[in-house]
Amino acid sequence: MPDSPLKANLREFLDSNANKIIDAIPFAREIGFEITDVRETTVVARLPYKDKIVAEAESGIIAGGVITTLLDSLCGLSCGLRMGSLGAVATLDLRIDYMRAATPYTDIIAEAECYHKTRSVCFSRAIAYHIDPSDTIATAAGAFAITAPDGASDNDKTAG
Amino acid sequence: MMIDMPNSPNRPALNQLLEDSPFTNLIGFKLQVAGDDILATMPFRETLLGNVMISALHGGAMAAFLELVSTAKVILVSNEIDRPKIVNISINYHRQGRALDLFGAARVVKKGRRIVTVHAEAWQSHREKAVVSTIANFKVGGQQTD
Numbered sequence: 001m002p003d004s005p006l007k008a009n010l011r012e013f014l015d016s017n018a019n020k021i022i023d024a025i026p027f028a029r030e031i032g033f034e035i036t037d038v039r040e041t042t043v044v045a046r047l048p049y050k051d052k053i054v055a056e057a058e059s060g061i062i063a064g065g066v067i068t069t070l071l072d073s074l075c076g077l078s079c080g081l082r083m084g085s086l087g088a089v090a091t092l093d094l095r096i097d098y099m100r101a102a103t104p105y106t107d108i109i110a111e112a113e114c115y116h117k118t119r120s121v122c123f124s125r126a127i128a129y130h131i132d133p134s135d136t137i138a139t140a141a142g143a144f145a146i147t148a149p150d151g152a153s154d155n156d157k158t159a160g
Numbered sequence: 161m162m163i164d165m166p167n168s169p170n171r172p173a174l175n176q177l178l179e180d181s182p183f184t185n186l187i188g189f190k191l192q193v194a195g196d197d198i199l200a201t202m203p204f205r206e207t208l209l210g211n212v213m214i215s216a217l218h219g220g221a222m223a224a225f226l227e228l229v230s231t232a233k234v235i236l237v238s239n240e241i242d243r244p245k246i247v248n249i250s251i252n253y254h255r256q257g258r259a260l261d262l263f264g265a266a267r268v269v270k271k272g273r274r275i276v277t278v279h280a281e282a283w284q285s286h287r288e289k290a291v292v293s294t295i296a297n298f299k300v301g302g303q304q305t306d
Contacts, residue, residue: 026209027218063183065224072220
């Protein structure tokens with residue numbers, strides 16, 4: 001499927017500037033994850049372990065809410081990638097299933113793909129793991145409302 | 161972290177959730193307890209934003225907040241000693257979260273022997289205009305207090 005110039009540009013932009021985008025999202029910066037790969041409609045990120053995102057002190061286990069934030073952010077980014085505009089979508093809903101607790105003191109990898117798009121909704125799924133996707137920590141499925149026409153605007157209008 | 165509650169067998173589990181938790185501190189989670197009911201607050205801070213241009217709270221932060229609200233509710237109704245383990249959570253985003261304090265409340269839909277199901281809601285200016293709502297399943301049935 002040939003890319004619109006905007007989508008291709010966005011992918012190139014993300015390839016070299018992804019982490020400037022993360023830096024511009026305060027809570028994403030606070031959690032501290034970094035985009036490591038950008039493909040067609042897939043975004044991959046690494047969440048380095050840090051003590052301040054742990055649920056129970058001294059456990060080394062990253063909090064569930066952090067994983068939710070990571071997967072929510074990546075699903076949104078993958079839909080923005082597909083739309084050719086990062087501000088074009090707003091989360092409608094998201095479902096996270098936890099397979100197991102994270103391994104203590106270990107970085108988390110997550111990837112999200114926007115696998116379907118209609119005129120008004122984007123659908124995305126994501127997975128979080130440590131080394132291999134088959135060793136799943138959590139999975140996510142999300143629906144995102146399209147708030148701007150295909151790559152037409154960077155204005156982020158959300159419903160009141 | 162403020163806990164407003166009389167002595168209760170659930171205090172250790174709630175303490176662990178609230179006072180010994182780096183992530184709970186990171187989002188500034190506060191809790192008021194009344195019997196087995198709660199009112200939670202996530203006071204606004206800049207680091208909770210998802211979009212600086214329109215001053216919108218990050219969806220993940222709001223979801224994490226409600227996950228904590230739900231966990232606290234499960235602890236209060238189930239006499240668990242350890243933190244209840246979350247199985248899954250379904251998050252619905254109704255409105256943009258603004259640069260204001262976020263409040264949360266939870267209701268147990270079903271308390272089983274192994275699974276507890278909790279609805280939680282978050283709001284800002286108007287109780288009837290929920291910003292986010294969640295449904296979560298928790299695994300219980302581990303060690304219990306008397």
